[in-house]
Amino acid sequence: MRRALAALLLAAATRRAPAQHLLVPMDDAQQNHLKAYGLTYNALHAGAKGEWLLNYRGGSFLLPDTPELRRRAALDGITTEPVGDAALGAVRTEMAGGNMEAVPLERAPKIAIYTPPYASPWDDAVTMALNYAGIPYDTVWDDGVLRGDLAKYDWLHLFHEDFTGQLGRFYIAYRGAPWFADQERANLEAARAHGFSNIPALKKAVAERVRRYVENGGFLFAMCGATETLELAIAGANVDIAVSYADGTPIAPDADERMDWSRTFAFRDAHLETAELISSMSDIDGHQANVPGRRQPLGAFTLFAFSAKFDPVASMLVQDHRTVIPDFYGVTTSFSRRTLKPGVTILAEEPGAPWVKYIHGDYGKGSWTFLGGHDPEDPQHAIGNPPTDLSLHPNSPGYRLILNNVLFPAAKRKPLKT
Amino acid sequence: MRRLRSALRLSVLALALAGAGAGAARAQDADPLARAEALEEQQQWRAAGAAYRDALAKEPGSLGALLGLERVYDQLGARDSLMPYVDRALRLEPRDTGLRTLQLRTARYVGGRGAVRAAFESWRRAAPGDAAPYRAYARMLLAEGDAAAADTILAEAAATTGDARNFAYETAMLQAARGQWVAAAAAWREAATDRPYFAQAAVYSLTPAPVAQRDGVRRALAAPPAAAGARSVLASLELAWGDPRRGWEALRVLPPDSLRATVWRDFAQRAEAADAWLVARDALVAAATPTLDGPLFADAARDALRGGDARGADSIAALSASVMDSASAAALAVPVRVEALSVLGRGRDAERVAAAYAPYAAPEQRAAMARWVAWAWVRAGDLSRARASLEASGEDAGDAAGWFALYEGDLAAARRALAPERARSADELMAVAILGRTTKDRSTATGAAFLALARGDSAAAARQFALAAAELPDAAPLLLAQSARLEAARGDDRAAIAIWQRIVEQMPQSPEAPASDLAWARALRRSHQDAAAVARLEHLILNYPDSALLPQARRELDAARRAGASTS
Numbered sequence: 001m002r003r004a005l006a007a008l009l010l011a012a013a014t015r016r017a018p019a020q021h022l023l024v025p026m027d028d029a030q031q032n033h034l035k036a037y038g039l040t041y042n043a044l045h046a047g048a049k050g051e052w053l054l055n056y057r058g059g060s061f062l063l064p065d066t067p068e069l070r071r072r073a074a075l076d077g078i079t080t081e082p083v084g085d086a087a088l089g090a091v092r093t094e095m096a097g098g099n100m101e102a103v104p105l106e107r108a109p110k111i112a113i114y115t116p117p118y119a120s121p122w123d124d125a126v127t128m129a130l131n132y133a134g135i136p137y138d139t140v141w142d143d144g145v146l147r148g149d150l151a152k153y154d155w156l157h158l159f160h161e162d163f164t165g166q167l168g169r170f171y172i173a174y175r176g177a178p179w180f181a182d183q184e185r186a187n188l189e190a191a192r193a194h195g196f197s198n199i200p201a202l203k204k205a206v207a208e209r210v211r212r213y214v215e216n217g218g219f220l221f222a223m224c225g226a227t228e229t230l231e232l233a234i235a236g237a238n239v240d241i242a243v244s245y246a247d248g249t250p251i252a253p254d255a256d257e258r259m260d261w262s263r264t265f266a267f268r269d270a271h272l273e274t275a276e277l278i279s280s281m282s283d284i285d286g287h288q289a290n291v292p293g294r295r296q297p298l299g300a301f302t303l304f305a306f307s308a309k310f311d312p313v314a315s316m317l318v319q320d321h322r323t324v325i326p327d328f329y330g331v332t333t334s335f336s337r338r339t340l341k342p343g344v345t346i347l348a349e350e351p352g353a354p355w356v357k358y359i360h361g362d363y364g365k366g367s368w369t370f371l372g373g374h375d376p377e378d379p380q381h382a383i384g385n386p387p388t389d390l391s392l393h394p395n396s397p398g399y400r401l402i403l404n405n406v407l408f409p410a411a412k413r414k415p416l417k418t
Numbered sequence: 419m420r421r422l423r424s425a426l427r428l429s430v431l432a433l434a435l436a437g438a439g440a441g442a443a444r445a446q447d448a449d450p451l452a453r454a455e456a457l458e459e460q461q462q463w464r465a466a467g468a469a470y471r472d473a474l475a476k477e478p479g480s481l482g483a484l485l486g487l488e489r490v491y492d493q494l495g496a497r498d499s500l501m502p503y504v505d506r507a508l509r510l511e512p513r514d515t516g517l518r519t520l521q522l523r524t525a526r527y528v529g530g531r532g533a534v535r536a537a538f539e540s541w542r543r544a545a546p547g548d549a550a551p552y553r554a555y556a557r558m559l560l561a562e563g564d565a566a567a568a569d570t571i572l573a574e575a576a577a578t579t580g581d582a583r584n585f586a587y588e589t590a591m592l593q594a595a596r597g598q599w600v601a602a603a604a605a606w607r608e609a610a611t612d613r614p615y616f617a618q619a620a621v622y623s624l625t626p627a628p629v630a631q632r633d634g635v636r637r638a639l640a641a642p643p644a645a646a647g648a649r650s651v652l653a654s655l656e657l658a659w660g661d662p663r664r665g666w667e668a669l670r671v672l673p674p675d676s677l678r679a680t681v682w683r684d685f686a687q688r689a690e691a692a693d694a695w696l697v698a699r700d701a702l703v704a705a706a707t708p709t710l711d712g713p714l715f716a717d718a719a720r721d722a723l724r725g726g727d728a729r730g731a732d733s734i735a736a737l738s739a740s741v742m743d744s745a746s747a748a749a750l751a752v753p754v755r756v757e758a759l760s761v762l763g764r765g766r767d768a769e770r771v772a773a774a775y776a777p778y779a780a781p782e783q784r785a786a787m788a789r790w791v792a793w794a795w796v797r798a799g800d801l802s803r804a805r806a807s808l809e810a811s812g813e814d815a816g817d818a819a820g821w822f823a824l825y826e827g828d829l830a831a832a833r834r835a836l837a838p839e840r841a842r843s844a845d846e847l848m849a850v851a852i853l854g855r856t857t858k859d860r861s862t863a864t865g866a867a868f869l870a871l872a873r874g875d876s877a878a879a880a881r882q883f884a885l886a887a888a889e890l891p892d893a894a895p896l897l898l899a900q901s902a903r904l905e906a907a908r909g910d911d912r913a914a915i916a917i918w919q920r921i922v923e924q925m926p927q928s929p930e931a932p933a934s935d936l937a938w939a940r941a942l943r944r945s946h947q948d949a950a951a952v953a954r955l956e957h958l959i960l961n962y963p964d965s966a967l968l969p970q971a972r973r974e975l976d977a978a979r980r981a982g983a984s985t986s
Contacts, residue, residue, distance in 0.1 A: 071960065074959060074960055074963065075956055075959050075960065075972070075975065076972065077959075077968065077969075077972050131980075132976075171566070172564060172566055173563045173564060173565050173566065173595070174565070174596060174597070175565075175566055175596070177596050177597035177598070178597055178598075179597065277531075277564070277566070277567065290563075292526075292530075292562050293526075293530045293531075384626065391972070391973050391976065
C-alpha cells in the first residue's frame with residue numbers, strides 16, 4: 001500500500017515538474033540489470049554522487065537526473081524512472097520503515113584484474129561482466145604485482161589463477177596441449193625473470209603481495225580456483241605444497257601439519273590433495289567437479305538477507321532481484337563449511353549442504369569476498385567452451401553478485417549505529 | 419446357419435489365441451531371462467533384479483543377464499552389488515571381452531581408479547598379448563578426461579602387442595583430447611582406412627580443431643595415396659567447417675572403384691542439406707557420369723537451378739533427358755529444363771521443349787511448364803507473348819494475371835488479383851506491401867521496377883523503385899527502402915546510404931526510418947567507419963524507443979563500440 005502510494009506520488013511529481021533524480025530500479029522492472037551497474041559506475045566516474053538504495057526494489061540506484069545519464073540509459077536499454085523531491089520523500093519514508101537503507105556512493109573505485117598476458121582456453125566472468133557493463137579496468141600480472149602496482153588500485157579481482165603454481169593440475173589431462181605448453185613456458189619465464197627457480201615459488205610470492213594489499217586496505221574479489229589456491233599459497237608459504245610435475249619434488253609428506261592458517265583470509269585446517277594425478281587441490285572445494293567419483297551434483301544457493309541498516313556491507317554484496325540462484329561449477333565450486341574460519345560472513349549457501357557458495361570478511365584494513373564457480377550463466381563450463389554472450393543474459397542474478405562487488409568499494413562507509 | 423458357423427470359427431480363433439498367450443506366459447515363466455526383460459520393460463526394478471539373478475543361477479556366464487542386472491542395479495543405485503556375479507562369470511570365461519569390459523565398468527563404480535587398474539591387470543594376465551584389455555582401459559581413461567594415463571596405457575599396449583596400428587582409434591581420440599590435432603588426424607586416417615565405420619567418430623573428434631590447426635589436419639588426411647575413408651572424413655570436416663567446395667575437392671580425386679560413386683552421392687546429399695547446391699551439383703554429375711544415370715543427372719540439374727546456375731541446369735537436364743525414355747524424361751528432367759530456360763528468359767526454347775514432351779507429361783506437370791513458359795516470356799520482356807502463351811495452354815493462370823497487371827502499372831487490377839495470403843517470396847511480399855500501402859491505381863515506374871526485378875536487372879529495378887516514389891508519395895518510404903536494399907545488394911553502399919539518409923531525414927515518421935538507420939549503420943560498419951556507425955545506432959535508439967529493432971540495435975551498438983575502441 002505504502003509502495004503504491006509512493007508510485008502514485010512519483011507519477012504525479014513527474015507530470016508536474018522536471019525531476020531532480022533518476023531512480024534506477026533493480027527489481028523485475030529493470031530491463032538490463034547488468035548495464036545499470038555500468039551506468040552508476042560511470043556516473044560516479046564522471047564526478048556525480050549517487051545512492052545505493054539497499055533492499056529497495058532489488059537494490060536500486062539513485063542518480064542525478066542529467067541529460068547525459070538519461071541518454072546513456074536509453075542507449076543501453078536501462079530502465080530509469082525520473083523522481084522529484086516529493087516522490088523521493090515518499091521513497092525515503094518507505095525505506096525508513098523497513099529493512100532498507102540508502103548508502104551514499106561517492107567515488108568510482110579504480111579496478112585491476114589479475115590476468116595473464118597469454119590467451120587461455122577459458123573466460124573470466126568478471127572481465128566479461130565489466131566489458132558488458134562498460135566499466136573500465138586495468139589488467140595486472142605477476143610483473144606488475146611484484147613491482148608493487150597493486151597499491152594504485154582500490155579493487156582487485158582474481159579469477160582462474162592457480163596460486164599454488166601447479167597450473168591448475170591441468171598437466172594431468174592437457175600436458176600435450178599447445179595452450180598448456182604456452183602457459184607453462186610463460187610462467188616459467190616470469191619465475192626466472194624474478195629470480196625464482198619454479199612456478200610455485202613465483203606464485204607464492206604473488207599471493208603474499210595480494211595478502212599484503214588487502215591487509216593495507218585493498219578490496220579483493222576472487223572467484224573459482226583463485227579463492228582456494230590463494231589461501232593454500234598463503235598458508236603454505238613455507239611448505240612444499242606442489243606436486244612433482246610442478247616443481248620437481250612431491251608435496252611434503254607433513255604438509256598438512258605445517259600449513260600456517262593464521263595468515264589466511266577465509267579458510268583453516270584444509271587437507272591438501274597429495275595424489276599427483278587427482279585434479280583437486282584440497283578439500284576446501286565441496287563439489288570436486290574434476291574428480292570422477294567425488295563430483296557432487298549442482299543444486300541452488302540462497303542469498304542471506306542482512307540488516308541493511310546495521311550490516312550495509314554484507315547487504316550490498318547480496319543485492320539482487322532473486323534470492324535463490326542455480327549453482328554453477330568451477331575448478332572450485334563451493335567452500336566446505338568445515339574449513340571456514342569462525343569470523344567469516346556467509347553471504348550465500350545451499351541449505352542443508354556441507355558447503356557454502358559466497359563468503360566475505362575483513363582482513364587488516366581491507367576486505368575480501370570469495371564466490372565459488374566459474375560462470376553463473378554456464379553451469380557446466382568446460383575448457384574450450386565459447387564465452388557466454390551476456391547480451392543474452394542482461395538480467396542475470398548470478399552476474400549481479402559480481403557487479404555488487406565492483407560497486408561496493410564506491411560506498412561511503414558510515415559509522416555503525418550502536 | 420452361416421452366422422453360427424462364423425461365430426464358432428471366431429470362438430475357435432479366440433481360444434487358439436488365448437492358448438498361444440498362455441503358452442507364451444508359460445515359456446516366460448520357464449525362461450527367467452525373458453521374465454526379467456519383461457519386468458524391466460515395466461520398470462519393476464526389484465522384481466527384474468530378482469529374475470536376472472534367477473537367470474544367472476541357471477547360467478552364471480550369461481552376458482545378457484549380467485548386462486540386464488547392471489541396468490537394473492543402476493536404477494536401484496546398487497551397481498556395487500554386481501561385482502560378485504561378474505567375478506563368478508569370469509571364473510568360467512576369463513578371456514571373454516564382454517565380461518571383462520563389464521568388470522572394468524563395475525570396478526569404476528565400486529572402487530574407483532585403483533579397482534579399475536586391478537581389473538585391467540587381471541584381464542591382461544588372463545589374455546596375454548590381447549589388444550582388447552588395453553583398448554577398453556584406454557577408452558575408459560579417455561572418457562574420464564585422463565589423457566595422460568591413457569597415453570601410458572597405449573604406449574604399453576604398442577610395446578606388448580607389437581602393433582600400434584591396432585590402437586589407431588584410441589590414439590586418435592587421445593591426440594584430439596590433448597589438442598594435438600595434426601597427430602590426431604594422422605591417427606584417424608589410419609583408423610578410418612582400416613575400419614570405415616570409424617569415419618563418423620573421426621569427424622566428431624576433429625571438428626573442434628581450431629582454425630589455425632585445420633591446414634595441418636587437411637594435409638594429414640589428404641596425404642597420398644588418396645584413401646576413400648580418410649578423404650570422406652576430410653570432406654565431412656570441410657562441410658562442418660563451412661567450406662563445402664573444399665570438401666568436394668577432397669573427394670573428387672578418389673581413384674575409380676565401386677565405392678567412389680556411392681561416396682560422391684552421399685556427399686552430395688550432405689552438401690544439399692548445407693544448401694551448397696553447386697557443390698552438390700558437381701558431386702552428382704560426377705557420380706552420374708560413369709553409368710549415364712538419368713535420374714541422378716536430373717537431381718544435379720535441380721541443384722544447379724537452386725544454386726543459381728540456370729545455364730548449367732539447362733545443359734545437365736538436356737543430358738538427363740537424352741539418356742531416359744520420354745515418360746521418365748517428362749517426369750524428371752524436362753520440368754527442370756523448362757524452368758531453367760524460363761529463368762534465362764529463353765521463351766522460344768522453353769515453349770519448344772515443353773511442347774515436345776507435353777504428350778508424356780502428367781497434367782500438373784503440363785500446367786507447371788505452361789506457367790514457366792509464360793514467365794520465360796516475362797523475363798524476355800514480352801508481356802503480350804506471356805499472356806498469349808498462358809491462354810494458348812488453357813492452364814489456370816493463377817497469380818500470373820495479377821503480376822502481368824502489375825508489370826503494366828495497373829495497380830488496381832493487380833490489387834484485385836494478387837492474394838496477400840499466397841505471397842511467399844520476397845518479391846511477392848514486397849508487391850502486396852506496396853499495393854496495400856498506396857491508394858493510387860496506376861504507377862508506370864512501379865510496374866517497370868517489378869518487371870526489371872523479374873528479368874534479373876536489379877540496377878534498373880533500383881532506379882525504377884526510386885522513380886516510383888515520386889509517383890506514389892503515400893508509399894514513398896517503402897519504395898525508397900526497396901531501392902536502397904537493391905543498391906546495397908549490388909554492392910553500391912554509397913548509393914544505398916544516400917537513399918537511407920533521405921528516408922531518415924525527410925521521412926522520419928515512416929516505419930522505414932528506423933530500419934534505414936540500422937541498415938545505414940551496418941553499411942558504415944562494412945566500410946570500418948565504426949564511430950559513424952555508433953552515431954547512427956545511437957540515433958536509432960534515442961529517436962525510436964518503441965521500435966522492435968532496439969534489441970538488435972543495442973547489440974550492434976556494443977559491437978561497434980568495441981570495434982571502435984580496438985582500432986582507436
